[in-house]
Amino acid sequence: MLLTITTTHRPATDPGYLLHKNPAQAQAFELPFGKAHVFYPEATGDRCTAALLIEIDPIGLVRGPRGGSGEGRQLDQYVNDRPYVASSFLSVAIARAFGTAMSGRSKERQELAQQEIPLEAQIAVLPCRGGEGFLRRLFDPLGYEVGATGHPLDECIPEWGDSRYFTVRLRGRKRIADLLTHLYVLIPVLDDDKHYFVGDAEVEKLLRHGGGWLAGHPERDAIAHRYLKHRRSLVREALSRLLDEDVAEPDDAARAREKEEAELEAVIRLNDRRIQAVLDVLKKHGAGRVVDLGCGEGRLLRALMKEKQITEVVGLDVSVRSLEIAAERLDLERLPETKRRRVTLLHGSLMYRDKRLAGFDAATVVEVIEHLDTPRLAAFERVLFEFARPRLVVLTTPNVEYNARLAGLPAGRFRHRDHRFEWTRREFQDWTATIAARCGYGVEIAQPWSVRQALARDPRIRPRDRGAGALRTA
Ligand code: SAH
Numbered sequence: 001m002l003l004t005i006t007t008t009h010r011p012a013t014d015p016g017y018l019l020h021k022n023p024a025q026a027q028a029f030e031l032p033f034g035k036a037h038v039f040y041p042e043a044t045g046d047r048c049t050a051a052l053l054i055e056i057d058p059i060g061l062v063r064g065p066r067g068g069s070g071e072g073r074q075l076d077q078y079v080n081d082r083p084y085v086a087s088s089f090l091s092v093a094i095a096r097a098f099g100t101a102m103s104g105r106s107k108e109r110q111e112l113a114q115q116e117i118p119l120e121a122q123i124a125v126l127p128c129r130g131g132e133g134f135l136r137r138l139f140d141p142l143g144y145e146v147g148a149t150g151h152p153l154d155e156c157i158p159e160w161g162d163s164r165y166f167t168v169r170l171r172g173r174k175r176i177a178d179l180l181t182h183l184y185v186l187i188p189v190l191d192d193d194k195h196y197f198v199g200d201a202e203v204e205k206l207l208r209h210g211g212g213w214l215a216g217h218p219e220r221d222a223i224a225h226r227y228l229k230h231r232r233s234l235v236r237e238a239l240s241r242l243l244d245e246d247v248a249e250p251d252d253a254a255r256a257r258e259k260e261e262a263e264l265e266a267v268i269r270l271n272d273r274r275i276q277a278v279l280d281v282l283k284k285h286g287a288g289r290v291v292d293l294g295c296g297e298g299r300l301l302r303a304l305m306k307e308k309q310i311t312e313v314v315g316l317d318v319s320v321r322s323l324e325i326a327a328e329r330l331d332l333e334r335l336p337e338t339k340r341r342r343v344t345l346l347h348g349s350l351m352y353r354d355k356r357l358a359g360f361d362a363a364t365v366v367e368v369i370e371h372l373d374t375p376r377l378a379a380f381e382r383v384l385f386e387f388a389r390p391r392l393v394v395l396t397t398p399n400v401e402y403n404a405r406l407a408g409l410p411a412g413r414f415r416h417r418d419h420r421f422e423w424t425r426r427e428f429q430d431w432t433a434t435i436a437a438r439c440g441y442g443v444e445i446a447q448p449w450s451v452r453q454a455l456a457r458d459p460r461i462r463p464r465d466r467g468a469g470a471l472r473t474a
Pocket of ligand 1: 295296297299319349365371
């Protein structure tokens, strides 16, 4: 995967300052999906070319955190065009290699960064869904002279016809930041196959990088659709914010939203507290390698990654969708390699014995067991306490006795529709005691009243929340 950027601007050393990369020196850096190199194949008095070359590790892609489960693996995960063509991987690399230039800043040549200079970008192989016509409709309105050379699907078998791959040249007088931003947004749009989960963060990115040129672009809607992986609600939000057409909400709806938000906030604070309680136990016991079972969208994982003491974090969940969201929230695609190596996401079920779960200092199971059918709880017990057997298990589950105090929860109803059971403190104690005796563990149950007192002292928490937070067994 190769991108070159050429300028005839003089002096030839200037582009090095603009891109913050010294022309005399080749540089390489690790990315979550491979390695990127920046070097200058030419830097004469007349012309200067900077090259960004990316070596993608196709095996790592499949085996890495985004590899998915063994069951879903197919040949095309290993054999595909990803290592060779420009795609969202290239955008990630552009942001990583030329982030400062992309934001329009330059330490040594700020004036030049704001100036339009003659630039030419060449992308060795760009997949263009929608063909050359769409490619031109994207770049023509931005003022580029577009050159495209199509490649046949197979040179030896002409009857197979054309492929969607083009070698693309874009020429124009541009600010370097504009060129990089256009490439950053439009390469994945042409490819239409982003390698990572797309959520709210991507809307922000599109608005940030599209500000100034996207709102007036004739292909605005198509760009937003493809950039946001055709997720309609995100596209709607992006377009309405882009065009500043957000209609005012009717009063009732606005009030309802506020209320929901306030409730959500309270819950988030409680989640924070639960996570803090779990972290405290892990720290107290000196756990370094931790597996979070039923990690969901990765709330605890994120907190664990911030702890120096935690050297390795593995999150496991049965829901692929949750794992995708976790990968996005942890920003796995963009983490520096050393940090990313500390975390792995696994797709798997707590119902089945799994070698990958063995050998950890600690396992955390936060608000998960109540999602398991009671008969299957026995399978989970064996998987965790007999086979995986971490030194320490930190487990939380809601306490049903305090549901009565939860405003808005009808009597006899569980807190969550997916809960299969909610236990009393006694039931929880009995369950843990049975397992401890059978599997050789000691038990320590957090004193609900002390948690409650701690919460009661916190003025930010309203009385309603105190009931809810106080009696989680942790
Ligand atoms: N621990 C997280 C998520 C709790 S929600 C948090 O505190 O935010 C319960 C999670 O358990 C969900 O993400 C669900 O997908 C997962 N889960 C349910 N049954 C599972 C099973 N059999 N194996 C693995 N994960 C399971």
